[in-house]
Structures are given as C-alpha cells and as structure tokens.
Amino acid sequence: MEFKSIEEQIIQKYKDDENLMIRLFVQWCTNHKLNPQALYQQAYPEQQPNPALKEIMENDDGFEELHIDNETMLDVLQLFGNDDLAFVVADEIAKFTS
Template sequence: MDFKNMDEQIIQKYQEDEQLMIRLFVQWCANHQLDPKELYQRAYPSQQENEAMRRIIEEMDDEDNIHIDHEMMLDVLQLFGNEDLAFVVAEEMERLLKS
C-alpha cells in the first residue's frame, strides 16, 4: 500500500469538500443578499481575504440559484470546524427571521 498516494488522495478529497463548503456558504449568502466576504471578516477579523472564496465568488453565476437550508449551512460549517463563521451565520439567520 502506497501511504504517500493515500495521503495525497485524502488531502485532495478534503480540499474538494472544503471548496464545496465555500460554494454552499457563498450561495447561502447570495440567497439572503448578504456579503460573504463581510461575514467571513466578522468571523475571522485577523485573517486576510480568503483566496478560495474570492475565486468562487468570481465564478458564481446568477443562474446558480440553489436554496441552502439554514440548518444545513450551520451543519456544514461546523463539520469543517468553522465554529466562528457558524456563529456569525447563526446571528444573521436570527436577524433574517426577525425581519
């Protein structure tokens, strides 16, 4: 068994899943007229711009209008350990439900 190849496959799968998580987050923000960069910055104020998110935002098409359920969005963020972003998203969800 080639452990190096297996490690590379695991890393590649994680990166693909992370891209999917970012796409879902960006789409959820678009569905609710929220700025994903602003929410990300609130969650992680000391980090620089997320390059993967910037690319995904540029690639997104208005036709990519898929409804992302609030609970699913929180679950996905928590699955990837984005607890701070999940907290900011939860705050926005609460604000959206009140308006």
C-alpha cells in the first residue's frame, strides 16, 4: 500500500511540474504576443489539440507580471522532452532577436 502511495505521489508531482511547464509556455507566448495553440500545432501537427494547454489558456490565473527569458523557456521545454516544441520556439526567438 505504501509503495502505491509513493508511486501516486511521483505521478502527481510530474503532472504538477508538467502543468507548470505549460503555464510557463503560455506566459512566454503571451509575453511575445504569440498563440500557444498555433505553436504547439506547428510542433506536433499529427496530434490533437492538447487539452492541458487549452485548459491552462482558458483558466489563466495570471503569470502576467512574470517575464520568462528565452533560454529558460527552451531549457524547460527540453527538460520535459518537448524538443519539437523547443525547436519551434527557437525559430520564433530567432525571428524577434534578429
């Protein structure tokens, strides 16, 4: 029983961290006046719209004062294995930093 509880805690922690990553991505997009859904779809055209992304966008409780720098955003995406999305983000960064 105790093992199950630890396993559930690990899964919940990952989900919480993943939601934080999505919130940071949405805020980064907001900071740069980009559409998070469009960038996600560009990175993962074969996937259905991400329900967690949609929910976070609809229920945004405001990181509006938070500025996420480009390097941090790329690092966070790569940490979660979102390399395709990191590549799309890097392309956007190149557009507004050149």
